[in-house]
Amino acid sequence: DTAVSQTPKYLVTQMGNDKSIKCEQNLGHDTMYWYKQDSKKFLKIMFSYNNKELIINETVPNRFSPKSPDKAHLNLHINSLELGDSAVYFCASVGTPKETQYFGPGTRLLVL
């Protein structure tokens, strides 16, 4: 029944490691997003894909690389993790018209 799901829910890793987080939506939406929420709860968009095509790419270090194998999935790979990458990462999706975004439960990343 889960509309937007993310794995893993928690991720604890060492600085310098490479990790991936995954997102899947079963809403039939064409557009998916990655957001980063910092320790002050501020939500900022990172990327957006529409039908596997990148349409939004905010000022994000190129250590972050999104990949969309199909329109129901949007993964986020992070290379050479840094302490400042610690945050909660949310995936979201939206149908047409692009208005109400539905969010996943978040992935809590802690870089030690």
Place this chain on the structure above:
Amino acid sequence: GESVGLHLPTLSVQEGDNSIINCAYSNSASDYFIWYKQESGKGPQFIIDIRSNMDKRQGQRVTVLLNKTVKHLSLQIAATQPGDSAVYFCAEKTGNTGKLIFGQGTTLQVKP
């Protein structure tokens, strides 16, 4: 640059009272606004939305008011309940990529 802000970081209300959470936005071209509720450990959950051609919209116990003249958005929660305790975000959408710009969030605390 674009920004959406909330006036108060924390709002404390008595159970049963009405709550009003305010938000100021800066982009007069924004055509869609949305309120999200985020409970601890969860992703943002859609509450109510409003398009720029409206000034009021009502849901179940919630009302959103939009004042485009002063670029102000508010969320009113009637008969606030303990389950309403959460962080509330307003967000605005400009353009057709679906990109949402979020405010800082207001933490609503409901006292029994």
